[in-house]
Amino acid sequence: MNKYELALVVNAKVEDDVRAAVVEKAKGYITRYNGNITEVEEWGKKKLAYEIQKMHEGFYYFIQFEADADCPAEVERHVRIMDNVLRYLVVRKDA
Template sequence: MNKYELAVVVNAKLEDEERAAVVDNVKALIERFGGTVTNVDDWGKKRLAYEIQKMKEAFYYFVTFESDSECPNEVEKRIRIMEPVIRYLCVKSEAE
């Protein structure tokens, strides 16, 4: 099992319940493809470095999970089409 970190930037105009649903969907996708979520870190609302889709702020979430090498590809395919997600990035963590 490899360790991965997934950064998800979510639209700031969403209500609390909708943002929670987006994070739950991401966790469900990871578990659906054989991964195990170890931590979800909510960084809250932050100012974007540059304007994206006429938005200047967004909510940042960092999801740490363990899975085989196929899971991140499948998760990224699904996150790409999620409308509330502005940006995402999945990277493999260094072995400790």
């Protein structure tokens, strides 16, 4: 099992419960593909480096998880089409 981190930037204009649902859905995709979530960090609302979809702020979340090599591609495939996700990135963390 490799260690990965999913970075999510969620739309800042949505309600708290909608934002929480987006994060839970992303966590659900990780567990669906046999990933084990180890930590979830919420950094809160931050100013974006550049405008995305006419928005200047977003909520940042970092989800650390352990999974097999095929899991990150499947998670990205699903997160790519999620509503209210401005940007995402899955990176492998070194040991």
